Amino acid sequence: MGPVELLHMSVFSQSFSPCGRFLAAGNNYGEIALFSLSAALSPDATALSQKPILTFTAHEGPVFTLVSTDCQLLSAGNGEVSAWSWSELIKKNVKALWTKKPKYRSSLEIPEINSMKLQSRDNSLVIGAGDNNVHILDLEHGVFKSVLQGHSDYIHCVSVREREAEILSGGEDGAVRIWDSRTGQSVHCIEVYKYELCGGGPSLSLWHLRSLSPTSVFPLSGCQRHSIFHQDMILAVGEGPFVSHCLLGGDVKAQIPCSLQSVNTLQLNSNSTENQVLTVGGSSKHIDVFTNLSYRAFSLSF
Numbered sequence: 001m002g003p004v005e006l007l008h009m010s011v012f013s014q015s016f017s018p019c020g021r022f023l024a025a026g027n028n029y030g031e032i033a034l035f036s037l038s039a040a041l042s043p044d045a046t047a048l049s050q051k052p053i054l055t056f057t058a059h060e061g062p063v064f065t066l067v068s069t070d071c072q073l074l075s076a077g078n079g080e081v082s083a084w085s086w087s088e089l090i091k092k093n094v095k096a097l098w099t100k101k102p103k104y105r106s107s108l109e110i111p112e113i114n115s116m117k118l119q120s121r122d123n124s125l126v127i128g129a130g131d132n133n134v135h136i137l138d139l140e141h142g143v144f145k146s147v148l149q150g151h152s153d154y155i156h157c158v159s160v161r162e163r164e165a166e167i168l169s170g171g172e173d174g175a176v177r178i179w180d181s182r183t184g185q186s187v188h189c190i191e192v193y194k195y196e197l198c199g200g201g202p203s204l205s206l207w208h209l210r211s212l213s214p215t216s217v218f219p220l221s222g223c224q225r226h227s228i229f230h231q232d233m234i235l236a237v238g239e240g241p242f243v244s245h246c247l248l249g250g251d252v253k254a255q256i257p258c259s260l261q262s263v264n265t266l267q268l269n270s271n272s273t274e275n276q277v278l279t280v281g282g283s284s285k286h287i288d289v290f291t292n293l294s295y296r297a298f299s300l301s302f
Contacts, residue, residue: 010028011302012264013281014026020271024066025287028062030060033302041274050299052300054094059082062077063075079102079113080113114156115155119136119181124136126167130154134155134179148184156170176190177189233248257296258280258296259299
């Protein structure tokens with residue numbers, strides 16, 4: 001890859017291996033890179049330890065989302081999902097186990113897939129796509145078993161509440177829909193755009209699901225692209241070179257600097273005790289690694 005491509009690289013997605021010793025990251029050129037966290041975190045680490053052990057082209061178009069099962073890495077590119085064996089990737093053998101496309105309305109349409117989540121209750125994959133629909137892939141039988149229809153614009157993100165048998169989806173139409181995953185019916189629709197949050201601009205907000213009302217709006221400037229709950233905090237990233245630590249009551253406790261001007265993805269590695277890190281990717285070939293939530297330790301690099 002030439003210097004111009006590296007300059008314009010964005011990292012959109014990340015997933016840790018089931019053993020927690022490796023990190024997969026996907027970029028805007030359809031590539032997936034595999035990093036050895038154990039090598040990068042070792043006391044004998046060199047500059048080479050921060051480079052990928054493997055880089056391969058997985059899809060046409062950006063790899064917007066990556067998810068790991070117990071033994072596979074699932075990736076999504078332009079309108080398709082592929083599965084890769086973690087044990088084979090670690091041996092540097094690159095061969096997709098399968099590639100599948102949801103049934104789109106038109107064969108000419110190649111909607112991007114923006115988000116995927118595993119639903120362990122029935123061993124399925126929940127897929128949020130650019131055709132305004134949520135597609136459910138039965139991983140055991142390899143077939144798309146249902147489509148959740150209701151959004152009027154493309155879907156940015158999906159989430160799963162296993163205990164409640166619910167799927168949540170957020171779309172460009174300004175709505176968050178809550179679906180009963182057993183029936184495929186939309187049971188609630190939160191029209192976030194109708195609430196005057198911080199003057200109506202894009203805001204990170206916390207909602208109470210029983211009353212379907214906002215409880216906190218966080219005073220963060222710019223669009224927030226990814227957030228996760230961690231202990232008694234929300235970690236959020238988006239526009240701006242930092243990771244925000246937000247308290248559930250609405251206060252921003254800290255903003256920890258990172259090397260990226262704009263951030264797309266953050267992941268916490270809970271699969272391994274010795275490699276417990278936070279990794280952050282965005283508008284650069286670099287992925288920042290935080291061994292402690294309070295400071296950036298070093299960066300991996302495509």
